[in-house]
Every structure is written in C-alpha cells, then in structure tokens.
Amino acid sequence: MNDSPLSIVHLLLTRRFAGSERHAVELANAQAEAGHDVSMILRRAGAQDRADAIASRLSPKVKTIVVGDFFAIWQARRVLKKLQPDIAHAHLSGAARALKGLRGSHTRRIATLHICYKPQQHEGLDGLIAIAPWQLQEMPADMRARSVQIDNWTLPQLPTGDAREQLRTAHGIAQDAWVFGALGRVEHSKGLDVLLAAWQRAALPADARLLIAGQGSAWQALRAQAPNNVLMPGFVSQPRDWLEAFDVFVSAARSEPFGLVLLEAMDSGLPIIASASQGARHLQAAIATPLVPIGDIDALAAALQAAYQNRPPRREYPMQQFRIDDKLAQIEAFYRR
Numbered sequence: 567m568n569d570s571p572l573s574i575v576h577l578l579l580t581r582r583f584a585g586s587e588r589h590a591v592e593l594a595n596a597q598a599e600a601g602h603d604v605s606m607i608l609r610r611a612g613a614q615d616r617a618d619a620i621a622s623r624l625s626p627k628v629k630t631i632v633v634g635d636f637f638a639i640w641q642a643r644r645v646l647k648k649l650q651p652d653i654a655h656a657h658l659s660g661a662a663r664a665l666k667g668l669r670g671s672h673t674r675r676i677a678t679l680h681i682c683y684k685p686q687q688h689e690g691l692d693g694l695i696a697i698a699p700w701q702l703q704e705m706p707a708d709m710r711a712r713s714v715q716i717d718n719w720t721l722p723q724l725p726t727g728d729a730r731e732q733l734r735t736a737h738g739i740a741q742d743a744w745v746f747g748a749l750g751r752v753e754h755s756k757g758l759d760v761l762l763a764a765w766q767r768a769a770l771p772a773d774a775r776l777l778i779a780g781q782g783s784a785w786q787a788l789r790a791q792a793p794n795n796v797l798m799p800g801f802v803s804q805p806r807d808w809l810e811a812f813d814v815f816v817s818a819a820r821s822e823p824f825g826l827v828l829l830e831a832m833d834s835g836l837p838i839i840a841s842a843s844q845g846a847r848h849l850q851a852a853i854a855t856p857l858v859p860i861g862d863i864d865a866l867a868a869a870l871q872a873a874y875q876n877r878p879p880r881r882e883y884p885m886q887q888f889r890i891d892d893k894l895a896q897i898e899a900f901y902r903r
Contacts, residue, residue: 577661747812
C-alpha cells in the first residue's frame with residue numbers, strides 16, 4: 567500500500583452504544599473525513615432507530631452496511647469477501663471472530679483490543695492495536711511483533727449551555743448538592759456494586775448525592791439495592807451534559823482496560839476517584855490523584871468522605887496527548903506497515 571487513500575471496512579457487531587463503540591465510530595468518521603473510503607458493518611440491532619443504537623452516530627461519509635442479527639459473523643465475512651478492502655478493522659468479540667475466519671484475500675485483518683488478547687479471537691490476525699501497554703505483554707511474541715500500542719483518545723465536547731442546572735432540576739437534585747457520578751456500562755466489571763456499598767458505608771450528609779448514568783446487565787440488580795439518594799437514569803444520550811452535572815467522577819472498576827470514560831471525565835475537568843484498574847494505572851500520571859485498591863469498600867468510602875469534606879474544584883488536565891489527530895496518523899501508519 568502506498569500513500570493513496572485506503573479502502574477501510576470497520577466491523578462492529580454489538581447492539582448498543584458505549585465506550586468501545588464510541589472509539590470505533592469516531593475513528594471511522596475521522597478516517598472518512600481524511601479522504602479514505604470507509605465503511606462500517608453493523609448488525610441490525612445496532613442500526614435501529616433507538617437512543618442507544620450506533621448507526622445514527624456515523625458520519626454521512628461512512629457507508630453503513632447492515633447485516634442480520636442471526637449469523638451476523640458469517641454475513642459480515644461474506645460482505646468482506648465481496649468488498650475486498652485494503653483494511654478490515656474489527657472492534658470487540660464478534661467482529662474479531664469474523665476476521666479470524668476470513669481467508670484467501672489481500673485484505674489486511676486488524677483488530678483493536680478494547681478488552682484483552684484472546685487467542686480464540688485474535689490469533690492469526692495480521693495485526694493488533696493495543697490501547698494500553700499491559701495488553702502487549704499478554705500476547706505471544708509473534709503477535710506482539712506485528713502489533714502496536716496506541717492510546718485511546720477523546721474528542722473535546724462542550725456541554726449544553728445550562729446542562730448542569732437543567733439535569734439537576736429535572737431529577738430533583740439541589741443546585742448546591744455535592745454530586746458524585748459514575749458513567750458507563752452497568753456491568754460486574756465496572757464495580758458499581760462496590761461503589762454502592764462504599765456509598766452506603768460513607769454515610770454522607772443529605773446534600774451529597776450519587777448518580778450512576780448508564781445501562782447494562784447489572785442495572786436491575788443494582789437499582790434494587792440502591793437507596794433513595796442514588797439516582798440511576800439508565801442510558802444517557804448526552805454523556806458530556808451528565809458529566810457537567812457531577813462534582814466528582816468515580817470509577818470503582820474491577821477491570822478497565824484503558825478507561826475511555828476516565829478521559830471524558832478529565833476532559834470535563836472533574837476531580838477523579840478511581841480504583842487501581844489497568845487503565846487508571848496507565849493514566850495515573852495525568853489523573854494525578856492516588857488510586858483506590860480494587861474492591862476495597864472501606865478505602866473507597868474514605869475517598870468519598872474526603873472528597874465531600876474537601877470539595878476539590880474542577881481542574882485542567884493535560885489532554886493534548888489524548889486527541890485524535892496524532893492517533894489517527896499512528897493508526898494509518900500501522901495499516902500501511
């Protein structure tokens with residue numbers, strides 16, 4: 567491949583929009599804007615007219631190809647065999663499995679490790695993009711030799727002008743309340759049950775509130791355990807607005823491969839309380855606050871109490887290293903390599 571525009575097909579066979587999906591969509595949009603011929607294969611559930619669907623977030627410059635929900639992996643592979651792009655770039659499990667079975671093509675098969683290296687999904691692909699250094703160490707040596715580590719990014723976004731006041735008013739939160747917030751998928755790996763237990767143990771005054779924005783498989787169980795001073799609105803379509811309504815961002819994750827949501831919290835200037843997940847350790851120099859041991863309810867409760875008492879202000883983080891322009895160039899260079 568020379569320096570001419572590339573034909574790139576991204577594969578994203580999940581059903582709902584969250585952090586990894588945001589990464590894939592922003593990458594496809596930016597590559598199309600840069601003049602490449604970009605398509606994205608989605609399953610039907612990801613292309614529906616729903617607040618948490620994926621297709622509506624793609625640029626008009628990205629061609630959307632929809633496959634059925636049944637046999638989506640097989641159908642995606644069939645599309646790739648027909649299109650024969652220069653690059654097929656998979657995001658998350660189903661998409662990686664589709665590429666693993668693609669044979670007899672000049673297409674280079676690339677996957678981003680949004681979680682971790684899994685031989686049954688990634689072994690034998692032409693190259694992998696790790697989003698954090700620890701992922702490279704989990705690969706066999708031959709795969710590591712044809713892989714690269716490129717940090718995640720976040721696009722700068724401004725909140726709606728009066729988002730903080732509007733959201734607090736709409737959900738019965740006083741404008742002077744001190745709000746701790748979590749944002750993202752409500753799954754076991756995100757440790758939100760630990761956060762809830764720490765919240766109850768911290769026993770903060772009535773003007774402290776906890777807000778958990780997002781949905782997922784653990785949402786119902788967590789909602790059943792949550793006291794009245796915990797707000798759980800489910801999926802939110804404008805996460806930047808909700809970050810504006812927070813005073814402190816909290817990540818209690820058991821596992822966070824990189825922590826795109828940590829970048830989003832940093833971009834909004836929020837002080838951060840974070841468990842020592844893989845991603846938080848990678849970003850600790852930028853976060854610049856001590857990390858809490860994973861799963862330690864007492865330590866997290868103490869951190870919540872300290873933040874309530876000290877009321878840390880919003881701050882400026884070194885975000886230039888987490889912008890897309892440089893990452894886009896690195897990804898294209900890796901494709902061409």
